[in-house]
Every structure is written in C-alpha cells, then in structure tokens.
Amino acid sequence: SYELTQPPSVSVSPGQTARITCSGDALPKQHAYWHQQKPGQAPVMVIYKDIERPSGIPERFSGSSSGTTVTLTISGVQPEDEADYYCQAAGTSGSYWMFGGGTKLTVL
C-alpha cells in the first residue's frame, strides 16, 4: 500500500480539464511534487513545492493544496499529456521520500 493515495486512472477529452488528486497525512507538513512519465521514458517533474511550475513546463499545468490533499490540474488537455503522473512527498520525519501509486491519464 502507499502512504500517498492517487486514483489509478483519469480520462478526459482533448481541451477539457484534468484533475488528479493525491492524498496523504504528511501533505499538510511536506511539499508535494508531481512527475509525468510517458511510456519508455524517465519521469519529468512538472510541479514542485505544491504549486510551482518549473521553467519549460507548459502553463496549462498547475498545482494546488488543501489539507491532506494536493491536486494536479491540466487545463486544456492536449493529446501529448497522456502519461502516468506520480505525486511525491517527503515522509513526516523528512528523512525519506514516498510516491503515490500513479495515475494513468488517458486523453480520449
């Protein structure tokens, strides 16, 4: 089992908004990070410190946080956004990291 809980799958049509949630007791105390992984590729960070977007990541990617849940929002989903998305956070002691189980985003 995972200490960070994500839905296994989310499906949206192109142009719609996709929201992927991640829940865990550590999240009010620790920042969350989101990583996108396309088939056969290494992950890429798309959101850091809950809400920050790295340079080079499209503006349609955003993050939010509320209590024990963080959310990755992709506005105006594009076909190339189809991928697995993983949330990551440090444990409550800060001496380890953990990942959610991953969410497969399907663009219909």
Next chain:
Amino acid sequence: QVRLVQSGAEVKKPGSSVRVSCKASGGTSSSYAISWVRQAPGQGLEWMGMIIPKFATTDYTQKFQGRVTITADESTSTAYMELSSLRSEDTAVYYCNFFDSNSYHYWGQGTLVTVSP
C-alpha cells in the same frame, strides 16, 4: 540545469550483486541529495534510499535495509547504488533522482537491471 547520466543495462544471476552509477553535471556546487528509485515492469515508482554527498549521510527504506548501499564520490559528482542478494523480483529500471537546493528534482535516464538464472 542538472544532467544525470547512468551506467548501462545489466544482466545478473540470482544471488549476485549489481552496482549502478549516476554521474551528475551542472548544479553540484551546492548541497543536493541523490535518491535511487526503481520501477518494476508495469509498476509504479518505488523509493529505495538516498544520500546527501556533502555530509555523506544516507537513509534507506526499510524494505531494502541490509541489501542496498548508496555511496557517492563528491570529487566526480557520481553516486552509486549497490543491491545485493538479487532475486527475480529485483528486475526493474533503476533511476537516480537529484534533488537540489532549489527544490528541483532531476532524473537520470534509467538503468535496466535484469535478474535471470
């Protein structure tokens, strides 16, 4: 911008050990941590442990305690992950992950380790 280059694919026998390297370039002048994360076929990401090279401190997840050793050579900005007593369930892609002082995560390209008789 940090670039991570990992060593090549390995095929190992059960019971043996494997050592994977991860060389970082750019961004290594300040404090950073390197984690090792593995991904079994068709599965999610699994954090194994990390090292902070500046302090040579390590932390490992309990699942791999006693079987994994993470080391780093600051002079070459290279981290190593050695996993011993390999079994078939250790067949996976192993990634190094670099966490810098700006809270950025960077990923290596991954190293496939196959454990087969």
